Amino acid sequence: MRFIFDLDGTICFKGQPISAHILDSLFWLEQEGHTVGFASARPCRDMLPVLDERFARHLLIGANGAMTYQHGRLQAYTPIPAPLATEIISILTDHRAQFLIDDKWDYAHNCTGDQQILRHIDSGRLASRIAFDQLDAVLKILIVSAEGMGELSARLRELDVTLHYHSAEGILDLTCKGVNKLAALQQAAPEEKFICFGNDMNDLPLFERAHHSVLLGEYAPLVPLATEQIPVDDQVEHAIVAKIQELGVAYRSVRTS
Structure with a gap:
């Protein structure tokens, strides 16, 4: 299964890099046969510093879908005329x-x-x-x-x-107009099912099409679209890792297309 993670407010908080605990759980997902990618409001150059070298060549959807970076280089972009x-x-x-x-x-x-x-x-x-x-x-x-x-x-x-x-x-x-995270994902990985983690307005198109979606926090427009929610409290990191492991096992044999 393909997993797509928003960054700020979803798996990294207060401008800090993603924790080693969460990064290790993402790496575990890949060892279990899943595909991991990231989709953020940040441009791709500002996504790289919060990850680590294990994910530097992964699919990065940046600037809310206006750019896609993979295999260490910019793959596609959509400018404002x-x-x-x-x-x-x-x-x-x-x-x-x-x-x-x-x-x-x-x-x-x-x-x-x-x-x-x-x-x-x-x-x-x-x-x-x-x-x-x-x-x-x-x-x-x-x-x-x-x-x-x-x-x-x-x-x-x-x-x-x-x-x-x-x-x-x-x-x-x-x-x-027309640029969003979902459009960029569909260009990079057409017809694939995916699981997404997100927290805000720019994640809405992904939540509308996701096979399974996990909402961090309580952003009201995403609540009816989310498969499940995780509260953002002092246990959020533990809850994220537990949910990644749970979904990684549950969807281990699910085909993505």
């Missing part, structure tokens, strides 16, 4: 927004030094910060703050983009 990206940046400027743009690997931003989000950007020193006019492909725009966020959100929803609100951090991000 350049004229639309220019329009979005103009709107953000109107609202005095602080935002970060992910290119295929590098990034550009106008965020001030006290923004917490900056602590987690390119922590592995795998990319470079570039100027906005050096961007080659705008894959994802992360909006950290803005004047009139409600009005800004309404303006952005009128455009051909996919907009996500991350409830835990209170931030917005957007990608090209």
Whole structure:
């Protein structure tokens, strides 16, 4: 069976790398014959530092599906068309927004030094910060703050983009219309059944199609779609490992297609 794991708020917490205990359980899944992949709002360069070398060549779906990385290289990406990206940046400027743009690997931003989000950007020193006019492909725009966020959100929803609100951090991000984790997974592994672990809005398309889904926490739109839930408390790591082992045994002989 193919297992797909979201990262932040699902198997890693408070910006820290995934624990060795959970990573070992993911490796155990593969030893049992399953396939493990990851799907995150993070761009792929920021997914790699929270994993370890055992998973560096695995399927990574980054930027909410705007990029796919596997076998140590970028496999596919879907940028926002350049004229639309220019329009979005103009709107953000109107609202005095602080935002970060992910290119295929590098990034550009106008965020001030006290923004917490900056602590987690390119922590592995795998990319470079570039100027906005050096961007080659705008894959994802992360909006950290803005004047009139409600009005800004309404303006952005009128455009051909996919907009996500991350409830835990209170931030917005957007990608090209039609981009999501499920679409990227179906491109990388067509027709395969999968099990997913997730916690927030950007996991919703996966939960709608998953053979089995595990919700971390209580994000309301995912509750009716989830096969089961795990509370996020001081026992969450133990509960995640136990659930991985339980599903690994239960689905050991299930065909993926």
